[in-house]
Amino acid sequence: MLTLENVGKTYPNGVRALDGVSLAVGPGEIIAIVGASGCGKSTLLRAASGLDAPSHGRVLVDGDLVTVPHEKIGIIFQEPRLLPWLSVADNVGFGLAEETRAERASRVAGALRRVGLSDKANVWPRELSGGQAQRVAIARALVPRPEVLLLDEPFSALDAFTRIDLQDHLLDLWSDLRPTLVMVTHDVDEAIVLADRILVMGPRPGHIFEEVKADLPRPRDRQSAAFDAIKRRVLSALDGSLKRERKADADASPGEGAAMWW
Amino acid sequence: MTVVSMDAGIELVTAPPAARSNGLARFARPLLGLLVPVVLAVGWEVAVRAGLSNGRLVPPPSRIYAQFDELARSGELLRHVTATLLRVAAGFGVGTGLGTVLGAISGYSTLMRRLIDPSLQALRAVPSIAWIPLFILWLGIFETSKVALIAAGVFFPVYLGVMGAVMSVDRKIVEVGRVFRLSGVQMVWRILLPAVLPAYVIALRAGLGLGWMFVVAAEFMGASEGLGYLLIDGQQLGKPAEIVAAIVAFALLGKTTDWLIVGVTAPFLRWEDRFARAGDA
Numbered sequence: 001m002l003t004l005e006n007v008g009k010t011y012p013n014g015v016r017a018l019d020g021v022s023l024a025v026g027p028g029e030i031i032a033i034v035g036a037s038g039c040g041k042s043t044l045l046r047a048a049s050g051l052d053a054p055s056h057g058r059v060l061v062d063g064d065l066v067t068v069p070h071e072k073i074g075i076i077f078q079e080p081r082l083l084p085w086l087s088v089a090d091n092v093g094f095g096l097a098e099e100t101r102a103e104r105a106s107r108v109a110g111a112l113r114r115v116g117l118s119d120k121a122n123v124w125p126r127e128l129s130g131g132q133a134q135r136v137a138i139a140r141a142l143v144p145r146p147e148v149l150l151l152d153e154p155f156s157a158l159d160a161f162t163r164i165d166l167q168d169h170l171l172d173l174w175s176d177l178r179p180t181l182v183m184v185t186h187d188v189d190e191a192i193v194l195a196d197r198i199l200v201m202g203p204r205p206g207h208i209f210e211e212v213k214a215d216l217p218r219p220r221d222r223q224s225a226a227f228d229a230i231k232r233r234v235l236s237a238l239d240g241s242l243k244r245e246r247k248a249d250a251d252a253s254p255g256e257g258a259a260m261w262w
Numbered sequence: 263m264t265v266v267s268m269d270a271g272i273e274l275v276t277a278p279p280a281a282r283s284n285g286l287a288r289f290a291r292p293l294l295g296l297l298v299p300v301v302l303a304v305g306w307e308v309a310v311r312a313g314l315s316n317g318r319l320v321p322p323p324s325r326i327y328a329q330f331d332e333l334a335r336s337g338e339l340l341r342h343v344t345a346t347l348l349r350v351a352a353g354f355g356v357g358t359g360l361g362t363v364l365g366a367i368s369g370y371s372t373l374m375r376r377l378i379d380p381s382l383q384a385l386r387a388v389p390s391i392a393w394i395p396l397f398i399l400w401l402g403i404f405e406t407s408k409v410a411l412i413a414a415g416v417f418f419p420v421y422l423g424v425m426g427a428v429m430s431v432d433r434k435i436v437e438v439g440r441v442f443r444l445s446g447v448q449m450v451w452r453i454l455l456p457a458v459l460p461a462y463v464i465a466l467r468a469g470l471g472l473g474w475m476f477v478v479a480a481e482f483m484g485a486s487e488g489l490g491y492l493l494i495d496g497q498q499l500g501k502p503a504e505i506v507a508a509i510v511a512f513a514l515l516g517k518t519t520d521w522l523i524v525g526v527t528a529p530f531l532r533w534e535d536r537f538a539r540a541g542d543a
Contacts (some may be wrong), residue, residue: 085456
């Protein structure tokens with residue numbers, strides 16, 4: 001259970017990146033956060049991960065206050081961020097240093113099998129393709145069995161085929177362990193394929209503009225009419241969040257427009 | 263599930279090109295580099311033997327070899343090489359130790375960098391040879407001043423290399439360490455150390471090169487043994503073969519010790535994604 005209470009972030013230079021975001025995510029729930037560039041999506045995720053403390057409000061996981069990275073929270077970044085000096089297997093086992101060697105080996109082997117990279121266990125990260133490297137990053141984040149997994153545009157650097165493949169794959173992995181997933185994305189289709197709830201954020205300061213429920217059965221057909229209907233709602237919410245911004249822009253002083261945080 | 267099939271075709275492309283570089287080709291490349299010196303040496307030998315030159319000031323290879331052989335047989339060569347090697351080892355050890363510690367500190371902490379780096383950069387601007395008179399006054403004419411001079415030469419490239427390497431460790435990689443809640447010691451051991459290792463090896467090699475340079479200067483300032491002494495001795499007694507023999511010994515030792523650093527660290531650097539991979543150099 002991940003709870004954000006009135007979370008806000010003001011950067012030292014005075015830019016308000018996030019204001020009063022409250023959110024409760026239940027066990028096993030999948031949340032997608034969409035919004036225009038600079039609306040504070042990544043700021044929100046970094047606050048939830050404990051990497052950057054919020055300036056006000058608080059983040060709780062199962063009642064524990066999160067101010068630094070927490071053992072129940074895993075995170076997957078936009079880039080794989082594999083450690084180039086460790087083999088693929090050692091990268092996957094990076095978070096298991098305290099386990100016994102045998103336990104670590106068996107969990108790493110299991111994780112690599114689940115992401116379909118058993119044959120890559122002993123190669124260097126530089127030998128992997130972009131999609132393979134991101135699968136290793138997913139395995140590394142999942143192997144300590146986090147209760148909450150945060151994903152910051154995890155597939156945005158990949159080509160369209162690999163992206164769809166990994167979306168399906170992520171759902172497969174999720175159905176094994178059922179962690180809570182909170183994913184930032186700018187791909188509306190991706191949000192609808194994966195999430196139970198889609199939060200549309202508006203900018204300056206970042207806030208939750210609208211929540212769209214996506215209660216379709218999984219696996220979801222990207223071509224279905226119901227999918228399209230949700231997509232239209234998300235897109236019009238995005239449009240609405242920006243309209244208000246444009247109106248706000250007209251009122252605001254002109255110098256402010258250059259400040260974008262993500 | 264379609265995950266596995268996506269990338270399956272890629273492996274076929276990366277078949278190693280090793281098959282092509284076996285046999286003669288593997289030895290031909292290094293041999294090519296020997297061509298110029300061997301032709302020059304043989305040419306000079308022939309010229310001296312044919313009476314085109316007496317070879318007094320530029321001794322031919324046979325005379326250098328004979329000198330080398332004589333020094334080796336009498337045990338002199340070993341004595342001089344040992345003395346020089348010990349000085350370089352001591353100076354390199356001290357210089358590397360100080361350079362590593364101070365470089366790591368000023369790379370890690372902005373406050374410490376602002377505090378100590380300007381002074382060290384100012385000292386770096388002083389040609390190290392200029393310290394010789396002061397070192398002799400402070401530390402005497404014997405070993406300590408020599409080791410201090412070598413250490414001063416080794417210190418700066420190591421300090422600069424380590425500081426730069428620590429400062430340029432990727433923030434994103436450090437964040438991975440934070441996500442997995444590494445302690446300070448673990449962060450150094452599991453993230454920072456491996457990340458700076460490639461740059462550290464280069465710094466060590468640069469430092470060692472300067473160590474060999476400064477041992478000569480150190481041995482010029484009054485030594486009774488060592489390869490630098492042999493150089494001075496050959497000059498004063500008019501024995502160019504002895505000078506060249508000492509120079510050859512320096513070249514061999516310098517190359518060997520550099521190769522040792524590369525060889526010892528190579529197993530830890532196999533992961534590097536380098537432009538020129540080993541064997542193509």
